[in-house]
Amino acid sequence: MADQPQIYELNNGTVVVKITNYGCTITSLSVPDKNGKLADVVLGFDTVEPYVKGASPYFGCIVGRVANRIKNGKFTLNGTGYSLPINKPPNSLHGGFKGFDKRIWEVAEYKKGDKPSITFKYRSSDGEEGYPGDVSVTATYTLTSSMTMKLDMEAVPENKATPINLAQHTYWNLAGHNSGNILDHTIQIWASEMTPVDENTVPTGEIKSVKGTPFDFTAEKKVGLQVHEVGLGYDHNYVLGGGEEKLGLKRAAKLKDPSSSRVLNLWTNAPGMQFYTGNYVNGVVGKGGAVYNKHAGLCLETQGFPNAINQPNFPSVVVHPGSKYQHTMMFEFSV
Secondary structure: OOOOOOEEEEEOOOOEEEEEOEOOEEEEEEEEOOOOOEEEOEOOOOOOHHHHOOOOOOOOOEEOOEOOEEHHHEEEEOOEEEEOOOOEOOEEEOOOOOOHHHOEOEEEEEEOOOOOEEEEEEEEOOOHHHOOOOEEEEEEEEEEEOOEEEEEEEEEEOOOOEEOEOEEOOEEOOOOOOOOOOOOOEEEEOOOEEEOEOOOOOEOOOOEEOOOOOOOOOOOEEOOOOHHHOOOOOEEEEEOOOOOEEOOEEEEEEEEOOOOOOEEEEEEOOOEEEEEOOOOOOOEEOHHHOEEOOOOOEEEEEEOOOOHHHOOOOOOOEEOOOOOEEEEEEEEEEO
């Protein structure tokens, strides 16, 4: 259908989501608070132009072919060495200079009704941003119930083994995108371990208990309580596990805003989740002229572990022809 960037709407009468085919990006997501009052709880822009012009620090998009950092932009697969663009020196980040977030996806299906959905398709070609093989990707956003949104991501390598690791990079602020910082939100993360990082934010390969550290969110606590003890803020991968399961997905995180009483429960089948507190956001002018500064939103990016392609002890992100990459996230809102 569209080969121009456009914004599409999913609306089930309770939740209203706006998504553009540019980068499969959620530009707006409005949910009611305890009094039924709607607020837009994601950071972003009113039109597609700022996204296309590169003003977005990955607001709301799907990142790939490989999310997060690959150390020095290098890896070896089946005896062949690959060099990727170093777009976040000294590493390659979120798929390179023109990752999946900066591509126009095709709208394959768009359904209205009580369970509205939209399916985007993209074909990534062999050698694109340095990655091997052709890969067909689809992403489907569905409002599955009055307060729940599901995202299904699939990718099929057509002719060569390749690393694939897609992540949804929405910045959440449950008080409303224009309400200031998220340091008063509380969060619980179903992870007793995380992957420590080096000075360039790349995991060292170690898997470490969060017990007795500022990274411990096994019990609900304020995001801002110990944020100043971890450098610029949280930007770390958590090893998910230990939560209950629902529809084949495990519970990853529960985010709450005390002022509006909005709650987001996140469920996933991915092994990890990058918890990022918007540390690099600085004076970005967003929707309605709102200015987004440091900690204006936080990201809960379920994913394969960062730099897994270079860490044999991490779960593998390599997908072979004949196999399929499948990553599902369920965003369950309540008050």
